[in-house]
Amino acid sequence: MSKTYVPAQLRRKIIERANRCCEYCLRPELFSLSIHEVDHVIAEKHGGTTTEDNLALACKLCNTYKGSDIASIDPETDEITPLYNPRRDRWQEHFQLKEAELIPLTAQARTTIRLLQLNRSSILKERPLWLVSGLIYIPD
Numbered sequence: 001m002s003k004t005y006v007p008a009q010l011r012r013k014i015i016e017r018a019n020r021c022c023e024y025c026l027r028p029e030l031f032s033l034s035i036h037e038v039d040h041v042i043a044e045k046h047g048g049t050t051t052e053d054n055l056a057l058a059c060k061l062c063n064t065y066k067g068s069d070i071a072s073i074d075p076e077t078d079e080i081t082p083l084y085n086p087r088r089d090r091w092q093e094h095f096q097l098k099e100a101e102l103i104p105l106t107a108q109a110r111t112t113i114r115l116l117q118l119n120r121s122s123i124l125k126e127r128p129l130w131l132v133s134g135l136i137y138i139p140d
């Protein structure tokens with residue numbers, strides 16, 4: 001989350017790269033009440049830059065839950081664990097989609113799912129609609 005101005009051209013690139021879907025919960029922007037936001041994966045206060053390789057598209061809720069965090073507590077091991085980084089990490093190595101639920105394959109994924117509440121009950125009700133819409137984008 002950042003208030004830093006992201007130039008329009010860069011913003012467009014981030015939106016297109018993500019196919020207008022949140023890179024954390026996968027929500028297509030069309031299924032959101034507010035427009036998706038450009039997230040600094042590594043927040044500026046931790047040295048992250050406003051460049052393509054540090055920006056991700058996030059829905060307002062994911063961006064709010066994430067804030068400027070870059071790590072959290074793994075609910076299984078209680079260890080401080082980095083969050084999933086959509087620029088450095090391959091989605092398929094960290095997550096699996098089982099019907100509407102995100103299944104974590106790694107500690108990073110577990111930690112991210114908990115912090116961003118990616119399997120909260122409201123999302124589990126909505127994600128099937130995103131899937132049938134054909135608008136959802138599942139990253140590689």
Ligand SMILES: [Zn+2]
Pocket residue numbers: 022023024025026027058059060061062063
């Ligand atoms: Zn989201």
